[in-house]
Amino acid sequence: MPQLPAPEYPPEVRERLEPDAREIIARYPDSRSALLPLLHLVQSEEGHVTRTGMAFCAEMLGLTTAEVTAVSTFYSMYRRKPSGDYQVGVCTNTLCAVLGGDEIFAALQRHLGIGNGETTEDGKVTLEHIECNAACDFAPVVMVNWEFFDNATPESARRLVDDLRAGREVAPTRGAPLCDFRKTARILAGFPDERPEAVAAGGSAGPASLAGLRLAKGAAQAGARPGADARTDRPGGPPAGRQAGYPTDQPPPQHPSSHDAPLPSSDSDPHHPAGPITERTEEGE
Template identity: 80%
Template sequence: MTDVSLGMPQLPAPDYPAEVRERLAADAAQVIARYPDSRSALLPLLHLVQSEEGHVTRTGMRFCAETLGLTTAEVTAVATFYTMYRRKPSGEYQVGVCTNTLCAVMGGDAIFDELKEHLGVGNNETTPDGKVTLEHIECNAACDYAPVVMVNWEFFDNQTPESAKAMVDDLLAGRQVVPTRGAPLCTYKETARILAGFPDEREGAVEAGGGAGPASLIGLRIARGESPHTPIVHPRGEARGDADTEGGE
């Protein structure tokens, strides 16, 4: 899909098996009902088909087009515009290292380089076992926790090359990984379903990760005359335990 292919046009994409189509159609109806105009459901529906197959396939785009009365060209135009839609088979876990300026300078570049070497993959490539896709991402609105790594769009704050490598090792080994702020990781497909607008049904998922992180609270603590947690100049990634203790004081 990502290559420009000249020559014979492709045959129309195959449809989903009847059972899958029926299930997705029921979901799609719920999504469409949220909007005054059905086309507004296109972005969530692309998340939905991504939750079925792990990436946006031609079959998925055909489904969106038929459901919303659009052409596949119209759907393709949208699907290729947004970076969260994966256009080829990819890993169960999408590991994104922020390399926008602030995170890059604070160590994101080093983390990304070390992860590439550690995993033996380049940008937007997947480990052979299909577990981890690595990419560099743009600013994810957590600059006060730099350098930041996102996995399936959950926050891993104050990372170091060591903490990031240990985290991907856990992912590769199939161990449960818990982000700094947010719920224990689910798979990329499950994440995509939440993005389609279906609330996370897992017990405790909303509460997981607790309240605001330590950096979010620093101004509040100072305003109350409390000492903020000791200014952290050492790697906050490896001192996560300490930060938790301080956060709970």
């Protein structure tokens, strides 16, 4: 049985969405590159990506509905069914899990009486487990509409969802103030969050993440362990200039992570035993 055509947006909705869609499309040299932000735009309209929204995207971009459907079903950030005003995600990847993420997720399922991907009866909260969101130094992490709630516990997570359902103000640990999922989707479509408190908001990585930046700037070199190799910071490391791949008459790179860098090859190092490559031949010659 053939599928019925998707219903269209009412004229007043279409009149409002079309200028936004054209603004998004104009940002890209190839119009089909605008599909991801356009899907966020239609998601901001109804809270999830509907058949109507996908048909609208296809029409605006000159794509087939099959092409749009393939993309919208591939990415988990696009909801395919009605969901809550607040998407509460608990990271259950390795570090968050071992520090309590699994326990937090189980506690919220019991507390809310819903499972993964389900929504509370009042339509306020959708619960889901999420993949790593690059905040391991604040683990375990709970996210609400992609805003961070760091160093969570079962108790703080239960209090968080209770506040959301009661309409009480909730402040993320860092970053912009919280807004509902539809407004978040519009921001992800590329339209600025013009709330003064959002413009002034800041956020930063934690000490564990910033350690790498300090190393890259050389701050840790002065505090290297006695007897450690200058480049590897490993006790008993080979002397400078004698590590694999480096000639003894040339000093090695002196940044702290140079032991992770690619070794010199015959393409770039004239001292390499293989010698520099001066001429490339066709395959098989």
